Amino acid sequence: MGKIMVLTGNYTATEAAALCRPDLIAAYPITPQSSVVEGLAAKVHNGELDANMVQVESEHSAMSVVQGAAAGGGRVFTATSAQGLALMYEPYFRMSTLRMPMVMALATREMTSPETVWSGQQDAISVRDAGWIQVFCDSNQEIMDMIIQGYKLAEHPEVLIPVNVCYDGFYSSHLTEGVDVPEQKEVDEFLPAPSFSHCVLDPEKPFALDPLTPGPLLMKYRKNHLDAMEKALEVIEEIDREFGEKFGRSYGGAVSSYRAEDAEVVLVTIGGMTGTGMDAVDMAREKGIKAGLIKLRFIRPFPAKRIAKLLEGKKAFAVVDRSVCFGWSQGPMHMEVKAALADVDEKYAHFSAIGGLGGADISLRNLLETIELLEAVKDAPGEKATKWFMNE
Amino acid sequence: MSYIDVLREAKDLVTPGMSACQGCGGELILRTVLKVAGENTIIGIPPGCMAGAGVVGWNYANGLQIPVHIPLLDNTASFLTGLSQMYQRKGRPDVNIIALAGDGATADCGFQSLSAAAERNEKMLYICYDNEGYMNTGYQRSSTTTKGSRTSTTPIGSVINGKQQQQKYLPLIISMHNVEYCATASPSHMADFVAKVQKGLAASKKGFAYLHVFSPCPTGWVYPPEQAIAMARKAVQSNLFPLWEMDGEGYHLNYENKNPMPMTEFVKGIGKFKNLTEEDIASIQTAAEQRYRLLERICG
Amino acid sequence: MTERNHITPIGDEGIYVLDTASWRVFRPVMDKEKCIECGMCLAYCPVNAVRGTEEKKYYITYDYCKGCGICAEECPKKAIDMVPEGGRE
Numbered sequence: 001m002g003k004i005m006v007l008t009g010n011y012t013a014t015e016a017a018a019l020c021r022p023d024l025i026a027a028y029p030i031t032p033q034s035s036v037v038e039g040l041a042a043k044v045h046n047g048e049l050d051a052n053m054v055q056v057e058s059e060h061s062a063m064s065v066v067q068g069a070a071a072g073g074g075r076v077f078t079a080t081s082a083q084g085l086a087l088m089y090e091p092y093f094r095m096s097t098l099r100m101p102m103v104m105a106l107a108t109r110e111m112t113s114p115e116t117v118w119s120g121q122q123d124a125i126s127v128r129d130a131g132w133i134q135v136f137c138d139s140n141q142e143i144m145d146m147i148i149q150g151y152k153l154a155e156h157p158e159v160l161i162p163v164n165v166c167y168d169g170f171y172s173s174h175l176t177e178g179v180d181v182p183e184q185k186e187v188d189e190f191l192p193a194p195s196f197s198h199c200v201l202d203p204e205k206p207f208a209l210d211p212l213t214p215g216p217l218l219m220k221y222r223k224n225h226l227d228a229m230e231k232a233l234e235v236i237e238e239i240d241r242e243f244g245e246k247f248g249r250s251y252g253g254a255v256s257s258y259r260a261e262d263a264e265v266v267l268v269t270i271g272g273m274t275g276t277g278m279d280a281v282d283m284a285r286e287k288g289i290k291a292g293l294i295k296l297r298f299i300r301p302f303p304a305k306r307i308a309k310l311l312e313g314k315k316a317f318a319v320v321d322r323s324v325c326f327g328w329s330q331g332p333m334h335m336e337v338k339a340a341l342a343d344v345d346e347k348y349a350h351f352s353a354i355g356g357l358g359g360a361d362i363s364l365r366n367l368l369e370t371i372e373l374l375e376a377v378k379d380a381p382g383e384k385a386t387k388w389f390m391n392e
Numbered sequence: 393m394s395y396i397d398v399l400r401e402a403k404d405l406v407t408p409g410m411s412a413c414q415g416c417g418g419e420l421i422l423r424t425v426l427k428v429a430g431e432n433t434i435i436g437i438p439p440g441c442m443a444g445a446g447v448v449g450w451n452y453a454n455g456l457q458i459p460v461h462i463p464l465l466d467n468t469a470s471f472l473t474g475l476s477q478m479y480q481r482k483g484r485p486d487v488n489i490i491a492l493a494g495d496g497a498t499a500d501c502g503f504q505s506l507s508a509a510a511e512r513n514e515k516m517l518y519i520c521y522d523n524e525g526y527m528n529t530g531y532q533r534s535s536t537t538t539k540g541s542r543t544s545t546t547p548i549g550s551v552i553n554g555k556q557q558q559q560k561y562l563p564l565i566i567s568m569h570n571v572e573y574c575a576t577a578s579p580s581h582m583a584d585f586v587a588k589v590q591k592g593l594a595a596s597k598k599g600f601a602y603l604h605v606f607s608p609c610p611t612g613w614v615y616p617p618e619q620a621i622a623m624a625r626k627a628v629q630s631n632l633f634p635l636w637e638m639d640g641e642g643y644h645l646n647y648e649n650k651n652p653m654p655m656t657e658f659v660k661g662i663g664k665f666k667n668l669t670e671e672d673i674a675s676i677q678t679a680a681e682q683r684y685r686l687l688e689r690i691c692g
Numbered sequence: 693m694t695e696r697n698h699i700t701p702i703g704d705e706g707i708y709v710l711d712t713a714s715w716r717v718f719r720p721v722m723d724k725e726k727c728i729e730c731g732m733c734l735a736y737c738p739v740n741a742v743r744g745t746e747e748k749k750y751y752i753t754y755d756y757c758k759g760c761g762i763c764a765e766e767c768p769k770k771a772i773d774m775v776p777e778g779g780r781e
Binding site: 023024026052054055056057058060061064065066067068069070071072073074076090091094201202203205206207208209210211212213214217 | 431432433434446448449450451452453454455456457458459460461462463464466467470471472473474475476477478479480481482487504505507508511512
């Protein structure tokens with residue numbers, strides 16, 4: 001049995017990363033992530049954590065230093081947000097395409113401009129095609145559990161893909177919740193020390209890491225990466241079950257749902273808005289609307305088949321995005337959910353909802369109104385206008 | 393053991409046939425460094441001539457007989473930081489961790505990560521082979537290109553003639569990072585170069601060691617390949633590229649040169665300097681003199 | 693070639709070698725009579741084509757020599773001649 005601690009999302013990430021016994025941590029401060037690495041630095045400096053802590057000069061170097069340590073066989077950790085993620089894009093893409101396992105916490109934040117430091121998921125969403133596994137959390141407990149599960153997933157011999165554990169900046173990163181923090185012994189049993197060697201540089205077994213690779217060969221690496229992403233969809237479910245058996249908490253794997261079984265209209269959420277969404281569903285149900293909710297957890301790999309199954313027979317859905325897709329006048333997760341469904345415009349009334357950009361609120365009223373709008377259009381299949389949560 | 397004995401008896405760890413140009417300074421530097429370092433070494437070679445010449449291999453084949461990685465152009469020192477720290481952590485501090493990077497990956501694009509690794513005194517030997525530009529992509533100008541040089545991004549035009557700015561003098565900047573060891577070297581002064589690689593490797597077990605090596609480039613600079621060593625020698629003799637080192641005991645000039653060869657002699661026969669005016673040459677001369685005087689004062 | 697898994701790109705199938713001898717237009721030829729065994733040719737050869745025995749006898753190998761001419765230029769005794777390939781030796 002672990003102990004209950006009252007923690008912010010960031011300090012939850014600190015505790016979780018420490019429990020995973022990282023060999024090396026490299027990070028650079030950025031709002032709203034900074035306290036993750038401050039917490040880890042404190043643990044290292046107080047002798048509570050035996051890890052190498054590298055205070056780098058940028059996020060570009062943070063990802064590069066952990067990449068070097070992974071090339072030395074180490075378990076590594078870093079964390080960032082928004083501009084930091086953008087700056088590290090070059091080694092970020094390379095980390096996944098070198099197939100180096102690691103976990104990075106991402107306290108998601110809106111991308112500048114206009115100048116902002118507040119919440120939004122544009123940072124993580126914009127790099128969803130950079131080869132990483134990405135999971136979004138909506139509670140601090142989920143942050144704790146997904147960082148621990150993240151290493152298990154990343155290091156799985158049939159996966160070998162780095163994992164982003166994303167949670168909403170400020171809403172999750174800075175607000176406190178009670179978190180069940182497992183004991184070190186329990187985590188050690190669940191997560192053995194890393195044993196990968198496929199990318200490890202060693203004079204005793206010399207090879208060139210990443211020689212110049214012509215296109216026909218490169219394509220084999222890409223296909224293998226995509227196959228491993230597919231495999232990850234299975235492994236995610238296995239790890240969720242195994243974690244559930246050991247720690248008593250299960251998240252439904254790649255995607256979860258709430259009151260969706262008999263629902264006619266469905267709200268699809270991602271990240272911290274989910275709790276509000278569940279309240280909105282409850283309120284709609286009291287009004288006699290058969291509402292339900294689907295929470296997107298893993299968006300890479302995208303659990304298209306499970307989402308299609310969950311939406312089977314429903315009349316209407318709206319996907320709420322905390323980011324935008326430039327050029328499509330809608331949210332990126334709405335596009336992806338649509339792509340998972342056959343004959344979407346014939347079978348469903350559906351629309352994209354966009355809110356919560358740059359720290360703006362996604363209120364209970366916004367989500368309840370969205371459900372009411374779904375109820376009003378549910379018998380008229382086709383795509384409706386994008387709904388913007390323009391709260392004053 | 394004399395340096396000739398070291399070089400004669402050491403194993404060549406580089407592929408015997410690599411696609412560096414005839415008379416390439418970089419190839420000579422790479423082979424020499426690895427002869428001195430030996431097999432218990434991991435090297436990072438970012439994009440540039442040496443990576444492009446195939447030492448990180450092609451099609452599943454290696455280019456070196458030791459572990460090698462091609463880091464990003466701008467993250468060599470950071471990548472090796474993580475690797476070095478893991479080797480300290482694994483109880484294998486004897487493994488040599490070496491970077492071999494061109495001047496672009498060192499002084500320009502990679503400067504930020506280099507400066508940070510130097511400031512943290514990370515345990516590695518970082519070697520810059522300075523051929524004064526981005527030679528692998530057709531000689532574009534870098535911050536270490538000599539003023540007046542004709543490059544593909546500072547061409548000889550009807551209005552502007554070659555590079556307009558003096559060189560950035562990187563080795564002195566790195567030495568100000570409280571590093572363990574910092575030196576300049578030239579393949580023309582081979583005994584000094586070999587000794588500095590040995591010292592640099594020893595220092596890299598305690599902290600950050602930096603070696604800035606002059607790397608003549610027949611193709612980019614346009615001169616006959618057999619003149620490569622002569623060009624490097626003239627760069628030292630003219631004080632364009634003074635030889636000095638900073639170790640635990642302070643700064644030392646390794647080649648005192650009160651009566652340098654005039655800069656007109658250095659630029660002679662190098663195609664990239666063909667269009668220099670007398671004023672241009674005088675300006676390079678002045679910059680070299682000022683740099684040498686500064687070093688004399690620092691070295692006491 | 694062994695079966696590859698195509699996970700992380702690594703080169704472990706031996707050494708990538710180019711036939712650089714074919715580039716050679718001039719071939720360095722050493723006059724052993726003039727050689728004083730200083731080893732400068734070995735020290736400055738960029739391709740490691742000059743070798744030496746334990747007795748410090750230096751000799752030139754031609755499998756990879758690119759014919760750059762540095763050895764001839766740097767020899768203090770001018771004991772190395774650059775001779776056109778395919779011509780007289």
